[in-house]
Amino acid sequence: MKRAIRKVAVIGAGSMGSGIAAQFANGGVPVVLLDVAGPEDDRTAPARAGLERQLKAQGFMDPSAAELVSVGSIEDDLDAVADADWIVEAVVEDPVVKRRLFARLDALRKPGAVVSSNTSTIPLAQLTEGASEAFRRDFVITHFFNPPRHMRLMELVAGPDTAPETAALVRDAAETVLGKTVVDCRDTPAFIANRLGCHWMSVAAIEALRHGLTVEQADAMAGAPFGVPRTAIFGLLDLVGIDLVPLVWGSLLGALPAADAHHHHDLTAEPLIRRLIAEGRIGRKAKGGFYRLAPGSKAREALDLATGEYRPQVDATANRDLAALIRQEDAAGRYAWAVLSNSIAYTAAVAGEIADDVAAIDTAMRLGYGWAEGPFALADRVGCAAIADRLAAEGREVPPLLAAAAVEGGFHRRADAGRETRTTTGAWTPVRRPPGVLDLAEMKERGPRFAGNGSASVWDLGDGVACLEFHTKMNAIDQRILATVAEAAERVPAEFRALVLYNDNPRAFSAGANLGYFVERLEAEDFAALERFVEQGQAAFRALKHAAIPVVGAPAGLAVGGGCEVLLHCDAIQAHAETYIGLVELKVGIIPGWRGTAELLLRWGRRSDRPAGPKGTSQAAFGTIAGARITGSALEARTLGYLRPEDGITMGRDRLLGDAKAKALALAEGYRPPCVGSVTLPGPAGREALQAIVRGWRLDGRASPHDELVADWLAGVCCGGSEAGPQTPVDEDTLAALEREALSALIREPATRARIRHMLDTGKPLRN
Template sequence: MDPIRRVGVIGAGVMGAGIAAQVANAGIPVVLLDIVPGAAEAAVARMLKTEPAPFMHRAAARLVACGDLDRDLALLAECDWICEAIVEQAEAKRALYARLQPVRRPGAILSSNTSTIPLAALTEGMAAEAAAQFLVTHFFNPPRYMRLLELVQGPATRPEVAARIADFADRGLGKTVIACRDRPGFIANRIGGHWLQSAVNHAVDLGLTVEEADAVMGRPFGIPKTGVFGLLDLVGLDLMPHVAASMKAALPADDPYVRAMREHPVILGMIAEGRTGRKGKGGFYARERGPGGERLKRTVDLATGRYRDSEKPVLESLALRDLRALAGHPDRGGRYARAVLLDLLGYAAALVPEVAEGIADVDAAMRLGYNWRYGPFELIDRLGAGWLRAALAAAGRPVPPLLERVGEGGFYRVEAGRLEAFGLDGAYHPVPRPEGVLLLADIKRRSTPLARNGSASLWEIGEGVACLEFHSKMNALDPGTLEMLGTSVAMGRKGAFRALVIHTEGEQFSVGANLGLALFAANIAAWGEIEGLIEQGQKAMRALRDAPFPVVGAPSGMALGGGCEILLHCDAVQAHAESYIGLVEAGVGLIPGWGGCTGLLRRWAEDPRAPQGPMPPVAKAFEAISTAQVAKSAFEAREMRLLRPTDGITFNRDRVLAEAKARALALAEGYAPPPAPAPLHLPGASGRVALGLAVRQQAALGRATPHDLVVCDHLAETLTGGGRDPVDAVTEAELHALERRNFMALLRLPATLARVEHMLETGRPLRN
């Protein structure tokens, strides 16, 4: 299969520019054109300032060549794939394709990033050669972060064209590619758009507040905390009428989506006033300044359209976590949940096979395209198919044939350790995994752990490789985690496996040490126990590094504090591109205590590309730790030396474990533990004074708080080697002793305990 070496994107709006940025993130040169002169250049400049950032690192922006459509069309001549992301009008898109024909070289793939227009409408009148190379590639916004790509091919599309794009999107761009039928809205927006319309309708009809509706749609449904109205604020209220009009024109009049379409005067009024959500003057939620300048959270009253103070919902049904119990509760929250569930699940079950070949594709599309925890058929299994059939019949609604056919079974089952899904033929079939995908969830279905406690488990993943998985809340590290690190090393020493991967399929790799336990221990003055835990952590990290077998870290999501320290002590790391790594202890008034100070200092000291001498490595480590810097991608982590240049980066999260395993096996051949770390020459007292002066200059500018000065003094003492003379070498053991001493000194301070407590209560740092 020929690789994609150069990509063209036409349309420098939010979606087109975002697609171009993700292609550049993958290291592929991309041409970005727009009909408005200068628009592409402006889009790139805007993305370099946008948060969350479309670019994974600033260097990626240099791979984007900008131009305008009239003058620079010839730039597309060398592109292997041209993706169009212009206005959602079939006529405009077809006119663009005609303009591309003279410059698009034979064999170059052409696709549309449409979200609502069927492929058949886009290929009307298209030449046979172009139609054979044409498909729909529907990205979700923002293209960097949303993992779903809906792929639609027409009857004329060559199968190898779809396979080539699917492979590039999967491995190169990190997308889960779902094949969709050529139907309006495809899968995710067909079901998701209907769900949004239904949820708004029922909230208004049942008299719910915005806060109540979003709370009901939250945890039991497995929907992100934005809920319904928060999601509309995020995507823009003004988009809803346009999507509805497009779907209404494309769907039959008796489709439930069309029947659910209603104009709400309150929403129309908000749009007219520019209150279109986060991109406008506020939406269903807004922030306003109070009389004293304080920021007030305000919410729209759905009856009047005016803002009022936000209120915490107090419905009795919100205490329920069981979905069926929630849907059966008599208060308006329960009635709301039931009404939305019947609309959503009845519609989704009726759409197979119209929009997709099977239920697993539908569930994956909704999980990845809308960030739901459960897809519609997984929700049905949580409720029970029999319950849903009875509820639909009691409400006088049709029961979809697929729901009838599944009987009393579920849509999913585990058979002989394999996940199977109910098929249209009435039989269960294994849920397929693409070649090169290894999921810990699949391994756990068919095996038992080698070792386990309440915080972590050790699994055999094949070919003599073991995987250590964390499973505490947010994968926070606690004594149980450290115990399992020690158990894993001990078992490996005895020959239970030949290589170890540290990986979890949770949302975060690890948010660091369990602050709640630390605060509790400090409040009862259990100082000896805390210092013992710090020493235990340092020993566990050293044991990982010095193990007689290779250890490969495989993070996704946040790897903060102790999670970062684990990665610093691995032989190698195979990181998901969306890994956010950092030593953030200063945010809670502490310094890294499990070897993080020493580890990052050594990375800078041993890097031949970095300035040499006693002070430059200290200054680099001090800057990163004192400001609690977090890399916003694995590429930034490389720049910060939290990852090595040789550490791998995987774009598709589902491929991280397999690639980490392959890396571990390669290292296992002839493996020898790393040599004992050499002592470091550090600047001593003079370096500490220099760092202190720099921090006090920041304080004079209002950029550092009083307690920041205290934390930085302790950090500076640690990184400069204490009071030693620069000519004296400082051993790792001595640096670890400095870490422990300064960590404990800071933890005893009331200002640090206030920071820890504030972080636990609010999730935000206290600037004291």
């Protein structure tokens, strides 16, 4: 029988330990969080401080999740681990301290309980030195990345004595409960991500000094062209903390043999690094590092690498085509080549030491350091042969793994049976997904799309399930997406049993309607075109809701405005835990007009926890929409009515598509499309009550004149119009007509035009 994790104990309530505890609670698992004892009058104070730290830092997806965490002290409450299925150690990085704790835990834990250490600096063999055979069988290293809620990577290290079922239990729980992508690592210094990431940062920083670049130039060259986050190199050092260089980099260099190439770029020995640490200029936590805000102002300054003094920050750009950039005969090109060649050569040289295959290494760098693609995929993009040939021409060693990839066309390839990747010995091996994990990109490679255009596509997921994918910038909804939605609602039922709405965008399921089109038509005063756009959206979403097959929405990331409205029309939602959803139209001077107001009213009308009385449904929907708030997680979305109690939440992004497909197949059995929905609303009396609330907001300064106007129109829709009343249910089509009436009036308001333009230009709402 499959074992489950029903209770967890976390020892150590620092930022990492408390974050791990919070993530277990986010996954619905009770946790006991222990730390050193506080003063006699409050022995649990250190552990409780860790809990409060996570509440403040939003480590909990919803504050209610914190109720699953109990606190205590190691000295008084260690026996609380006795019934835990998994005990996570996250105390100080001292092997002696850890081994002493492990001895105590071994005497208290129940048979088979997993013990793991969150470390990246101490070898597993050293941690288990002197431990019992039973302890070694149940022990692994689980290296989480900070913050544990948001960083998807977990590196797993099993020892030679670790039982296979122990590693399997941890891997399964980490993926399904914590939402992690687990990468198996070998027991080597810093494992995969930090071994390679620290080397890359050292190379990039030191080569910038050697090539005479500014910090802005280096970050531009080593950032976007490499697919690296905007912090790039010097911004990342500021974020991590320059004071950690002697500790983290020093520890790694001390553990690596003298022949390891990391010693050729020793960041701890750089005079500038030592000077910044000595002067307390250690990054963001000290309000100054390689970048800072000028004292007394918000002007950004950058460090002059030659003088060590600050000057105004200057914008820098780089050729985003990395293959072209490294061929440039200038300082930028030579620097980019130095970073690329050293990083790829080092990764290829140590790959066999740290992992079984190159896919694990690429995954670790993508998820641990936020790279768009891992180092081997990056080499494939630039050209393995080009890299190897240039290394050889410069008289530098070409690692065998890179040489083999240069001859055979890369590190990754598509084969007849699916994707293949190289093992670290150079052989090809199929890419294997854990059970329940689907990859849309792989599904798309298997055959032509069923339908679509330049903005959206319909793909075959197998087993009679289709996938509707948006693929505009931030998946903003335009006319072509709406056309594909309508086409899918009509054509997919003839060929498939169910439909899933999903895309691989790492940031947004959909950021809503295309505001650029709104501005264009508003400035041309082409109100008729916008009214047609609203009607097209309403028709498409209505067709989706009443299609002959079940539709499951599978959002992750932003799902706002129209992106939220399309989800409200799905039979069910399987949301990634990190879904940020909301009807935010009031921020741009309109109300939800693609039947989103109507659908939210229908949902609140069916909820038992809506406010009491005949106006309860209207008040609940009005409050949610008028607040224009984006939820902080899928858990929070349930409290606002965007998700129903029966809608699912998937913790792991890798598993979202598979879970949504499974839900769609379950709904397909005996499916019947929904009837036209209706809801009882209070009519004019309710509208007057809501308008009184809005006038109060205006008097209190919480609403602007245009806020009041938009809210008045919203109140009319939420109360069902002039014909509604306690005995007269209003159907969804009538509510949709009220939405169109409100939109038609609001798009003609100059204040609406100003709001939409301001949002498009600045990304921020205008209060006018």
